[in-house]
Amino acid sequence: xxxxxxxxxxxxxxxxxxxxxxxxxxxxxxxxxxxxxxxxxxxxxxxxxxxxxxxxxxxxxxxxxxxxxxxxxxxxxxxxxxxxxxxxxxxxxxxxxxxxxxxxxxxxxxxxxxxxxxxxxxxxxxxxxxxxxxxxxxxxxxxxxxxxxxxxxxxxxxxxxxxxxxxxxxxxxxxxxxxxxxxxxxxxxxxxxxxxxxxxxxxxxxxxxxxxxxxxxxxxxxxxxxxxxxxxxxxxxxxxxxxxxxxxxxxxxxxxxxxxxxxxxxxxxxxxxxxxxxxxxxxxxxxxxxxxxxxxxxxxxxx
Amino acid sequence: xxxxxxxxxxxxxxxxxxxxxxxxxxxxxxxxxxxxxxxxxxxxxxxxxxxxxxxxxxxxxxxxxxxxxxxxxxxxxxxxxxxxxxxxxxxxxxxxxxxxxxxxxxxxxxxxxxxxxxxxxxxxxxxxxxxxxxxxxxxxxxxxxxxxxxxxxxxxxxxxxxxxxxxxxxxxxxxxxxxxxxxxxxxxxxxxxxxxxxxxxxxxxxxxxxxxxxxxxxxxxxxxxxxxxxxxxxxxxxxxxxxxxxxxxxxxxxxxxxxxxxxxxxxxxxxxxxxxxxxxxxxxxxxxxxxxxxxxxxxxxxxxxxxxxxxxxxxxxxxxxxxxxxxxxxxxxxxxxxxxxxxxxxxxxxxxxxxxxxxxxxxxxxxxxxxxxxxxxxxxxxxxxxxxxxxxxxxxxxxxxxxxxxxxxxxxxxxxxxx
Numbered sequence: 001x002x003x004x005x006x007x008x009x010x011x012x013x014x015x016x017x018x019x020x021x022x023x024x025x026x027x028x029x030x031x032x033x034x035x036x037x038x039x040x041x042x043x044x045x046x047x048x049x050x051x052x053x054x055x056x057x058x059x060x061x062x063x064x065x066x067x068x069x070x071x072x073x074x075x076x077x078x079x080x081x082x083x084x085x086x087x088x089x090x091x092x093x094x095x096x097x098x099x100x101x102x103x104x105x106x107x108x109x110x111x112x113x114x115x116x117x118x119x120x121x122x123x124x125x126x127x128x129x130x131x132x133x134x135x136x137x138x139x140x141x142x143x144x145x146x147x148x149x150x151x152x153x154x155x156x157x158x159x160x161x162x163x164x165x166x167x168x169x170x171x172x173x174x175x176x177x178x179x180x181x182x183x184x185x186x187x188x189x190x191x192x193x194x195x196x197x198x199x200x201x202x203x204x205x206x207x208x209x210x211x212x213x214x215x216x217x218x219x220x221x222x223x224x225x226x227x228x229x230x231x232x233x234x235x236x237x238x239x240x241x242x243x244x245x246x247x248x249x250x251x252x253x254x255x256x257x258x259x260x261x262x263x264x265x266x267x268x269x270x271x272x273x274x275x276x277x278x279x280x281x282x283x284x285x286x287x288x289x290x291x292x293x294x295x296x297x298x299x300x301x302x303x
Numbered sequence: 304x305x306x307x308x309x310x311x312x313x314x315x316x317x318x319x320x321x322x323x324x325x326x327x328x329x330x331x332x333x334x335x336x337x338x339x340x341x342x343x344x345x346x347x348x349x350x351x352x353x354x355x356x357x358x359x360x361x362x363x364x365x366x367x368x369x370x371x372x373x374x375x376x377x378x379x380x381x382x383x384x385x386x387x388x389x390x391x392x393x394x395x396x397x398x399x400x401x402x403x404x405x406x407x408x409x410x411x412x413x414x415x416x417x418x419x420x421x422x423x424x425x426x427x428x429x430x431x432x433x434x435x436x437x438x439x440x441x442x443x444x445x446x447x448x449x450x451x452x453x454x455x456x457x458x459x460x461x462x463x464x465x466x467x468x469x470x471x472x473x474x475x476x477x478x479x480x481x482x483x484x485x486x487x488x489x490x491x492x493x494x495x496x497x498x499x500x501x502x503x504x505x506x507x508x509x510x511x512x513x514x515x516x517x518x519x520x521x522x523x524x525x526x527x528x529x530x531x532x533x534x535x536x537x538x539x540x541x542x543x544x545x546x547x548x549x550x551x552x553x554x555x556x557x558x559x560x561x562x563x564x565x566x567x568x569x570x571x572x573x574x575x576x577x578x579x580x581x582x583x584x585x586x587x588x589x590x591x592x593x594x595x596x597x598x599x600x601x602x603x604x605x606x607x608x609x610x611x612x613x614x615x616x617x618x619x620x621x622x623x624x625x626x627x628x629x630x631x632x633x634x635x636x637x638x639x640x641x642x643x644x645x646x647x648x649x650x651x652x653x654x655x656x657x658x659x660x661x662x663x664x665x666x667x668x669x670x671x672x673x674x675x676x677x678x679x680x681x682x683x684x685x686x687x688x689x690x691x692x693x694x695x696x697x698x699x700x701x702x703x704x705x706x707x708x709x710x711x712x713x714x715x716x717x718x719x720x721x722x
Contacts, residue, residue: 053407055407249698250702
């Protein structure tokens with residue numbers, strides 16, 4: 001009897017120890033997440049219900065900050081620009097997939113190609129911003145090439161025209177992010193067994209048909225991950241705007257994150273900035289959920 | 304022997320005597336003052352260190368900890384420090400920064416903290432630079448009136464005489480337009496970005512607020528005419544399209560690259576041209592700032608403020624007065640082309656002596672301008688909201704979203720709703 005109980009409890013004890021060990025391994029990461037993610041998120045959400053200027057103690061105002069957003073024209077301008085900025089996501093993902101397939105198939109100079117496209121990713125965004133400010137200058141390389149090719153008759157004011165500036169900044173985001181997403185898709189492509197493509201080829205599928213009916217469906221998990229990540233980044237865009245346009249001209253590049261920064265550190269309206277952050281988080285979560293719903297199935301296994 | 308109390312007492316007395324003579328038991332400093340400056344390292348490191356050493360020698364109970372903060376980071380760093388309850392005791396701020404912190408009730412009222420005799424040492428108009436709701440929140444340190452720097456080679460190419468640079472605002476615009484037309488090099492990048500157009504109005508003698516400061520009045524016919532003039536120049540490509548985004552920094556970069564003929568700037572900028580662009584420096588000449596109809600020019604002021612959080616307010620104020628005294632300001636002015644905020648220091652013949660280099664000439668020119676210069680920073684409540692509206696107004700007019708009249712009417716309406 002005793003021996004039986006002992007036999008039952010031994011694996012249970014072993015399992016308990018294994019679970020404990022697993023949690024102990026997780027603990028450092030959980031602690032860091034707790035301090036640098038969960039606490040700020042909770043604190044920020046609570047702060048959105050207060051009026052706080054750093055110097056005087058916070059004053060509870062309930063939902064007043066959210067109500068004020070409703071009538072704040074700069075909030076709507078910033079929200080509109082942030083939503084417009086999402087247009088970069090499909091273009092970026094499309095380019096990254098094409099690039100990944102090209103780099104995946106290419107045999108000559110493969111390492112060089114991968115490195116070349118990844119270089120902007122590891123370059124500081126401030127350096128990238130300043131570099132592109134020069135390239136976009138009236139006398140910069142972009143205008144020089146366009147003028148030489150006869151595409152334009154006069155220099156284009158890339159960052160100084162209200163109708164163009166946002167798209168010019170978006171292009172920099174695309175240029176910088178391309179290599180990062182290319183690596184995600186490369187990993188996805190590497191995971192697809194070559195047998196699928198071979199079977200499709202034997203069945204007479206063309207390259208385009210293989211891409212449409214084999215590669216892309218199997219790449220869905222990577223597409224979901226990369227799309228969600230780039231949508232979040234697009235909504236959170238700040239550095240490019242800060243370095244290249246400061247939100248101008250006429251607030252055409254004034255994004256949600258930039259407005260948040262302005263409110264928090266320019267105007268000292270930290271509660272209001274927190275409310276902006278909550279709205280931005282809600283939009284981001286909504287988009288992520290929609291993305292997951294849309295691209296949930298596919299890949300090599302369901303998840 | 305071990306238990307002999309006389310020997311024990313003697314030994315203890317000996318130890319105490321040794322400790323006191325060796326300094327180990329010397330009284331610890333009673334006040335540790337943290338002093339923040341803006342971008343003074345590495346060029347002025349030895350100057351600030353010698354100031355601190357001198358002060359600490361005269362005040363053994365005080366130690367100064369100096370921290371130099373880059374100009375772009377000072378606002379954020381100060382806020383973070385205040386939020387964390389570790390604000391500095393003395394902090395260098397410009398007028399806008401001082402007023403913003405004063406609006407947040409974070410600074411010591413210097414009218415109350417500084418004795419009248421000490422206050423009388425400063426130029427009254429400069430002392431009042433950081434005045435908000437009747438009180439002054441910063442002890443003025445140094446000031447930098449603008450001058451005109453111009454490229455004589457570009458002047459000659461445009462058929463203009465470098466010996467006769469434009470002396471008025473009108474002549475300045477005419478020269479800039481002629482230079483652009485004749486050389487295809489931009490003549491100027493006017494200071495019209497952000498809220499700087501408020502200064503353009505003031506330099507032309509146009510009011511921003513009503514005398515009781517309760518209403519905005521910058522939509523009169525003269526204001527509209529002035530804005531329309533600059534909008535027309537912008538449309539004619541008389542100045543670069545990115546002027547409204549790049550502002551003063553863009554203008555200085557363009558001038559240093561030889562792509563701009565004239566620059567209204569603080570004389571200290573010449574040192575940068577000398578080190579970064581020797582060719583442009585060789586061609587650079589200086590002249591008085593081209594004045595508008597009001598014959599007044601802006602006088603950006605650097606001040607030393609004391610946060611209310613400081614635990615050693617009296618010592619902090621005393622140290623700030625020491626840094627800004629006549630002798631120390633004069634010594635600082637010998638290192639770079641800046642001007643003192645105190646009457647006695649400014650009387651020194653050093654400022655009017657002139658010389659051969661553009662900096663020396665600029666110093667003499669700027670000294671002559673001090674009498675008509677004043678800090679033109681507009682001090683209003685809710686400044687962040689009002690200035691955001693003003694920025695949109697000016698940009699809307701420049702980019703044709705509204706006519707100058709519509710833009711200024713809209714801004715005045717928005718300002719009046721909040722003033």
